[in-house]
Structures are given as C-alpha cells and as structure tokens.
Amino acid sequence: MAKHDFKQVLEPTPFHARVDEQSLVKNWTSWNGYQTARVYDTLASEYFAIRSSCSVMDLTPMEKYRITGPDAFKFLSHLVVRDISKLQVGRVTYVLWCNDEGKVLDDGTIFQLAENDYRLCSQHHQLDWLLLSSLGMDVNISKETHEVAALAIQGPTSCSVLTEAGFRGLAQLKPFRVLQTNLHGFEVMISRTGYTGDLGYELWTSPENALELWDAIFAVQNLYNIRPVGLDALEIVRIEAGFIMPGDDFNTAETTVRADHDRSPFELGMDWVVNFNKPYFTGKRALIAEQALPIRRRLVKMSVKGNKPPADSFLYDGKSGKRIGTIKSQVWSPILKANLAMADVEYRNGVAPSEVWAEIYYQKELEWRATWAECRIIDKPFWSHPRRSATPPGQF
C-alpha cells in the first residue's frame, strides 16, 4: 500500500477511505499517530450498536509486534508477569508487563500464530522495551502495526453478521481462540477477542484487502444494524466491562518521572495475572517484595451516586474528610443508568477505605457548583453478559 506522506500529520489506516466516507462529524483524533474517529455520527447510536446489534471499529492503530525465533516463547515468558505456558497455536492470552521495579509498562494480548511465531498487541509503543528485553535471546522482533489491518466486530449479532458476510465456522470458535480462514480468496485471521465485555471478534488481514473486508461486512447492512464506532463509544463499554486503560487509568512506568506515580499490577487490582510459580520474569523480585507488604493503594472500579459526572474528582474518606484518591476515568453508563469510574484509592494497612466520597464540580448554565456523592467500590466488572462466552453464540 502507499507509503505515508510525511506532510500529513496523522497517518491514514488502510480503512481510511471508508472511515472518512462514513464519518459525518469528522471528529478526528490521533491514536498512535493514526487518524482515528472519536465519533462517526452520534455517540448514543454507536454505543447501542455495540450493546444491542453490531459495531465495526478500525483497530489498525493498536500496536502490533511480531516475535519469532527459537527463543520466542522464552522471551515472552520473561517479558510478562503471567504464566503463558498453556498458550498454544491458535490461542490468545491477555498479559501485562513491568519494568525492573515491578511497575506496569503496558498491557496487551499475545497470539500464538505458529510454532515459535507470536503476535503481541499493546496499547502503547513498546518496540524499544521489547528489543531491550531480548538481550541474550535468539528472537526476531519487528513492529507490524502498519502491515496488519485490523477490525473489531463487536456486539450481540456480530457472529451472525460475519457468518452472513461469508465467514464459515465461527459459531464453534470459543473465546480467546483463533480461526484462520479466508474471504473472496484472501486470508483473514479471526480471533474471538475484544474490549467490550460482550460477544465480539477481531479480524486481521493484509492491508491490501482492507477495503474489501470492510465492504463485505457492510454489505449485509440491509439485514442487520451495523455501525462503525469511534473511540468515545469504546471508552464507555470498556469501563462497563471493567478493562483498564494504561496511560489513562494509571501512568505507565515508562512515562513516569515522579517517585510513586507508577503502579504495580497489585496496585491496579491485577493480582490474578501475576504468577510467581514460573521462571524469572522482569519485575519478579520487586513484586515478590511488594507482595510481602500491605498494599498501599489500588485502582478500583467504583459506582458514583447521582447523575453529576465525577470528572477528575478528588476522593475523601468521608464528606469533607481526608483526601484518599482521585478519579482517573469515568463514564455515564446508559445500560446501567449509573456513573461508573476507575479510581486510584489509598488503602490503610492494606485495607480498602470503608467509605469513599467524591467531591464533584459541575456547571449549571455556566455557573460552577460543588456537591458530594457517595461511591461504592465494586470488585466484579460493572457489566457482563453470558453472551460473551457462550459457544455457539445466539444466531439472529
């Protein structure tokens, strides 16, 4: 495909022609340097496409790395905090990785494509860290963000849409499994993965097939409600599903300058990904030491009472009490009719505060007001649906 023109500030993805065509409001932003839609039309219609029919999102800007060679598994296992020994060809797993001090650098997914052949997807640019971590290992690491076009097809009717569009064998595909298939004679890899907490798939193909893939999906629009969705809708559903967003919910270790502004997996409530019963990985020593001490703070999921948006709110251990944290990101959940937030909260002696209050500043006709709202820490994802893991998924 055509090389990026350096005079363009933002790089177009292989889907750009269609994305641009479908974008009514032209509300662009940069995602890893790519021109990306925040909203195509209206946020509400896009959100409900994800939750009640079928959504299409251009996922190409997500950072993708190809890792091959005899030590590829050893390298990945040493990189991430999770035990990935059960990974096999055709499977995907969620991972996160830390620096030497056990502070989180980023999270992502590892796809095993073949023997000694993996794809690592991450939120942020990681090539330097990957190369640095590969010292003494026989691996080849290359960035393939631009060489792989990716679409996320998510929502309750997504399986039906893709089947109608011509893909075979999807109904039997279990979560975190991969199907190598083809459409109109070109290869497409489909993984049952996503960022919405619902039924959904991610499609991977070579950039020259991008537009044909897009068109094949939208060709069945007459039968199903299918909408392209932007980053704003994604932000709502990812919080509903309880997924963390490095860089937004916490400062990634690579970008942290001030002491104590980075976060360990434990401080993000990601204990379940950390495994000490595997060979050494970067940060293990620091994390073992940290785990021996009472936890000092945690990124928690919180529902906030009322309907005032608790954007950037400070948190207190009582109304007008002691300050114990801040809200990092928050959304109004249309499906739950509640304010949901990701918040960084101090723990005392390893225990969560018994009460949390948000001080909310909001405007009424350009006049600022302040109010207090009680918050409740929630352990489970705010929203989940059995559809997410049912195999075969319901047909529509």
Add this chain to the structure above:
Amino acid sequence: MTRSVIIVGGGHNGLICAAYLAKAGYEVKLVEARDRVGGGASTVSFAGGYSVSGLAHILHSLNEKVCRDLNLAGAGLKAGPAVDTISLDRQGRHLTLGANTASGDGLSQKDIDAYRSFKNEYRAYAAALDPLMMNKPPRLKDMDGRDKLTLAKIGMKLRFGLGAKSMREFLRVGGINIYDILNEVFDNESLKGAIALDAVLGHHMGPRTPNTVLAYLHRLRGENQGLPTLPPGGMGQVTQAISDAAHGFGATIRTGEKVKRILVSDGKTSGVELSNGEQLHADIVVSNADAKTTFLDLVGTGELDAMFAHRVNQTRCKGTVAKVYLALSELPQFGDLSPEQLGHRLLVAPDMRYLEHAFNFAKYGEFSRAPVLEITVPSIADTSLAPAGHHVMSVSAGYAPYELKEGWEQQRTIFMDKVIALVGEYAPGFEQLVVGKEILTPVDIEREYNLTGGHWHQGEMTIDQSFMMRPVHGSAQYDTPIEGLFLCGATAHPGGNVTGIPGHNAAQRILKTQGESG
C-alpha cells in the same frame, strides 16, 4: 553448619576473597579456568625459556592490611626492588621521577619544586578517598550505619584532613582533565607527558578526557604505601603466595576448569556448572570474573530484570592496551642509561600532545601511529627469568583499541613491530637484539584471560562506573540481584590494578551479611 562457597576465577582478588573466607571457617572451593592462578597477575613463559608477568608487571600496591591479615610474607611473598619512573627522551635528556623527586636535563628548579608539592597534594587527595576504598561504597538511598560512617569519614578527611583551601581545590579538579591541571602546574612538556600517562594508560581516555584526574588519583593511591615494585619471579610469585595462603586456611583451589554457568533457581544461586558438565553446589557463589561475563554469560539474561541486564550490557569495557613480550639477546642501550637504570619503569610518553594524538586513533578504531609505552626489564633484578646473559622486556602499549576497524588478525604483528621499532628510536640497534616476541591485543587478552574486552580494570574507571555505581547501579556493594551471588573482582569497587581491595571488601561484605564464620 559450615557454609560453603564457590569462587569463580582465581585472579588475585578471587584468591584473596577465598583466603579471607577460608580463614573465617567457610568451606571454600575456587575454580580457575586457566592452567594457573593469578589472572592478570601471573607469570607466563614464552619464546622457549623466557618468563614474564602476564599482564600486570608492576606492583603498585598490594594492600598492606591484606598482606598482614593473610600473613602473605609467611606464605612466601617476596618483595621486589622499588622502581622509579624514567621517561625516555630521543635526545637522551631522560627524566627520572621518584615519589617526590624529579631530576633530569632541562628540568627547571621551579618544576622540581612544583613536582614535590603537586605529588604531596594529589597523594593527600587520594588518601582523602581512602575510607571509600576499604569499605563497600555507600549507597545513596537506604544507607546502613556503615555507609553513613563511610560518608562521614570522607567528609571529615576532605574537610579537616585537607583543610578548607585544599578541599576547595579537590572539588575543583575532581571532574576536570589532567591536561588542564598539568598545564597549570608545570612548564616542562616531558614531565607533563610522564605524569599524564599515569592518568590515561589502561583507560579509554586521553589527557584531555574528563575523569582523568580521578583515574590519576586511583593510580596514585598505591604510592601512599610506597613506590611501586617489580616482584621477583614476576607477578605469578605474588599470586602464588596468596594462593598458598588461601590453601593454608583450607581453601581448595582447582585450575584448568572453566565455569560454564552459575546455577540459579528462584532468584537464588545454588552453585556452578563446569564446562565438563560437572555441577558443584554451594550456599554462596563469588565471581572474580567481570560483570558482563558474570551476568550475561554465566547467570544469563533469563534470570535478570531486563533493564539491569541492559545496564550491564551497556557498561564500557573495551581495552586499549596491548601487551608485548620481548626476548632479548642482551641489554639494549638507551642513551647513557646504566643497566641499573634500565631496571626501573621506562616510559615513552614524550608530551601530552603526543598522548592525545595517540588516543585520537583509538577513538576511531585504529591503533596509534606513534604508541605510548610502559616498559620493564624484570630480568635485570631477577636473572632467573631469562637464559644466562639474555633478558626479557615487558611492554604495555597503547593505544590498541579492542575494536579495531580492520580487525586484529592481520594487524597484530604490524602493531607489535611498530612497538619494537618505536623502542628502537630510543635505543638504536634494538631490533637486532630481539630473539623472541609475542603480542596480546585486547582481543587476545579477552580470550586468554577470560576478560571481556581485555580491559585493564575489568571495566572503565569513569565516574558513572565507579563507587556506588560500580559495576552498575543495582549491583554495587559486591551484592548482585541474585541471592547468594557476589562479585569480588576489579569489576567491583574500587576497580582494577593489583591491590587486593575488591577481594578484601567482598569477603568483608559476605562475612557481614552471611555470618562471621562458616
């Protein structure tokens, strides 16, 4: 229960560490890859019937406390003659430099006086750093009581030992280069060249490189104990005595066995595996090998945090000095120097510009067109080193960069012949006396001495690789990130030369953290 220790490498520091730990009751096994102990401080034979010190040929100062504690005299350590430094001159106007005295044709009284006060002043600076030398370097974060005491002692020594004026001067010169300092103090170019050599030889530095003042102080520290000496029997005699002392305290010493890897599981070491596959198990492993060898080859990056491994990999340790051994049919004639004078330390370092030009080549991956030389003829004091009437000459020649653009394979002999020809410029007819010759470039030193980069100090002695950052942040104070694994070689604080201090300090650290007796 007796605690067991395996020491990887029998350089003088490994031997000293072994001796201290065996003396304290530990069960000590030392494994050396070469066929003899001593590492860089050993005696080797060449050209059939000639013997010479392997790498280090001049003993600047084996630490006095180490000699006492281990009773090295009792173990057979023999002191050699103290040597002055004679800086050679093509016109025969050689300079002779003692600890405080300088003499020679063309040297002004002003320079002679300046030399005395300069040496006194700089030895005092070196002494002010002493508390730092015989202790583990203090950590800046999470200091223990001992670290605070060390820092307090340095502060006291600097402030009250030196006095306010000297203290101010010390702080001024600490970070600058020897070129500027010597130009401030002296007029005579030859004198400046000779002093500057001590600040640069063995480092990837020229006189104008920052850090050279610190490097000079490191080198000068030994003089607070007395003049350098040429040990009879070569350096191997010194390390054999240390080895015998260690053996006397109960250490087992095995040579000709290379450690292939250091066994690590769950972040803790349990021993070593030799290249023949044999495993030796112990509670503690101490490595005398340099940091890159220890961490990247023997431990392996799989057992380390990524950034730590990267930092180790980034340490600078590319050697710049080649070793040339020459067998001579008779003593050469350097102008009017007497045979007795030839027994001293001879330099080809005519002036600082010459040194800086010599260094320029190294920066670009070439060897110096006009090298700098440190020469000894140890067979003058110890005739047993050569067949009757013959002599051996040992030359440390710079700059011979580890990474030579054209590769050393074809260039090795060219550089050696250049060194011989250069000596011939000071001693006419010299080439005809050479009956045997051998050169070790840094690449050869790396291979034969198991020393990454063939570096004199097992790693550059720059301020970012010194003190609490030696060899790297995250492995100072002789500890490593691997539980039970320690460093004891020149790669650790305070660095290289045959001082025994890293080995001593590592042993103290182990005794302190692992128990005073085995």
